[in-house]
Amino acid sequence: MTTIIDLMAGVMSRYGLITAFAxxxxxxxxxxxxxxRFTKRKLHxxxxxxxxxLLAAYxxxxxxxxxxxxxxxxxxxGIGLMGGGMLRDFAIIATAFGVNTKELKxxxxxxxxxxxxxxxVSFAIGAGVAYAFGxxxxxxxxxxxxxxxxxxxxxxxxxxxxxxxxVMALSIAAGLIKSMLVMAGTPFVAPLxxxxxxxxxxxxxxxxxxxxxxxxxxxxxxxxxxPYGAMTATFYTxxxxxxxxxxxxxxxxxxxx
Amino acid sequence: xxxxxxALLAGCMLVGAxxxxxIGVMIGIDANVGGVGISMLxxxxxxxxxxxxxxxxxxxxxxxxxxxxxxxxxxxAMAASQNAVAAVRGGAAxxxxxxxxxxVSCALVPVLSRIGGEPSPPLPDPPSEQGS
Numbered sequence: 001m002t003t004i005i006d007l008m009a010g011v012m013s014r015y016g017l018i019t020a021f022a023x024x025x026x027x028x029x030x031x032x033x034x035x036x037r038f039t040k041r042k043l044h045x046x047x048x049x050x051x052x053x054l055l056a057a058y059x060x061x062x063x064x065x066x067x068x069x070x071x072x073x074x075x076x077x078g079i080g081l082m083g084g085g086m087l088r089d090f091a092i093i094a095t096a097f098g099v100n101t102k103e104l105k106x107x108x109x110x111x112x113x114x115x116x117x118x119x120x121v122s123f124a125i126g127a128g129v130a131y132a133f134g135x136x137x138x139x140x141x142x143x144x145x146x147x148x149x150x151x152x153x154x155x156x157x158x159x160x161x162x163x164x165x166x167v168m169a170l171s172i173a174a175g176l177i178k179s180m181l182v183m184a185g186t187p188f189v190a191p192l193x194x195x196x197x198x199x200x201x202x203x204x205x206x207x208x209x210x211x212x213x214x215x216x217x218x219x220x221x222x223x224x225x226x227p228y229g230a231m232t233a234t235f236y237t238x239x240x241x242x243x244x245x246x247x248x249x250x251x252x253x254x255x256x257x
Numbered sequence: 258x259x260x261x262x263x264a265l266l267a268g269c270m271l272v273g274a275x276x277x278x279x280i281g282v283m284i285g286i287d288a289n290v291g292g293v294g295i296s297m298l299x300x301x302x303x304x305x306x307x308x309x310x311x312x313x314x315x316x317x318x319x320x321x322x323x324x325x326x327x328x329x330x331x332x333x334a335m336a337a338s339q340n341a342v343a344a345v346r347g348g349a350a351x352x353x354x355x356x357x358x359x360x361v362s363c364a365l366v367p368v369l370s371r372i373g374g375e376p377s378p379p380l381p382d383p384p385s386e387q388g389s
Contacts, residue, residue, distance in 0.1 A: 053336030083334030173347020177355025
């Protein structure tokens with residue numbers, strides 16, 4: 001019996017990416033069944049699938065002690081490849097095929113405005129929360145603020161201005177919370193904030209900035225909105241990494257004296 | 258040929274990533290600045306030209322639409338490989354900072370939507386739920 005299981009596990013890890021296709025396919029199918037039977041399709045199948053994914057990531061992390069969710073289980077390592085940056089970005093770019101260029105131009109200005117507003121607001125909130133929790137030096141406040149922007153801006157900024165490693169970890173955790181909340185929560189807030197057209201999707205992407213969060217959240221809401229939100233969100237991390245260690249750090253240092 | 262579409266998509270991604278890295282180097286940060294967004298714009302431009310001239314025929318287009326359709330499963334795989342444990346164990350400060358950043362940014366969406374004229378109409382209802 002064990003040899004059969006070993007054999008199976010061997011096949012699954014050797015054909016990692018193929019295993020990922022099969023497992024994700026089953027997950028999506030189950031999610032659409034749940035959506036139809038228990039929510040009358042009110043909650044998208046893709047939203048359920050993403051939440052199941054996050055849940056699985058949590059258990060994967062608990063079981064393995066690793067940092068890549070279920071992908072740290074040897075037999076499911078292919079999930080990490082399938083959901084990794086390379087294929088994710090490739091698929092995101094493909095969604096741009098067939099976008100409405102008129103909408104893109106019309107929303108251009110508000111998209112750019114939302115990027116700057118999004119970066120500054122997130123830094124301000126993160127820095128404020130850091131202060132409230134007793135991190136009153138400019139370096140820690142800026143680094144935690146950077147984490148509230150995205151979990152990539154956090155460590156990039158922290159490294160540039162010399163933050164301690166525990167502050168850096170805190171900043172990454174803040175960014176991860178944001179990303180996962182956006183992934184799972186977008187379909188629920190979408191009706192409240194008018195997130196149902198290309199323009200508001202571009203603004204949403206610019207304000208939130210977490211590419212993975214926005215990409216997942218919009219997919220769970222209405223996949224036709226994905227290219228618009230992803231377009232602005234992909235500029236956010238660059239902008240945050242540019243402004244964080246420079247302008248924003250200088251401003252926070254000036255305020256804190 | 259389907260591969261033409263896939264190759265076009267790949268080409269756009271590589272050029273976009275290169276430009277993004279170049280911008281990163283120019284502004285002095287070791288990161289890809291907007292590479293994906295630039296790739297998307299490139300794809301929109303090149304594909305429109307290709308379709309107009311007839312070089313990007315419907316079969317070649319399948320090489321792009323396949324990857325567009327596989328996007329949601331890729332996102333599910335991405336969700337399953339997140340560092341969810343680190344997020345939960347980050348402590349109260351991380352949770353409060355993350356949650357507040359999301360809530361306030363959400364509240365700003367309707368405000369910024371008013372910039373540049375009347376709000377856009379919602380997309381029409383999709384024909385079928387499960388889509389392509």
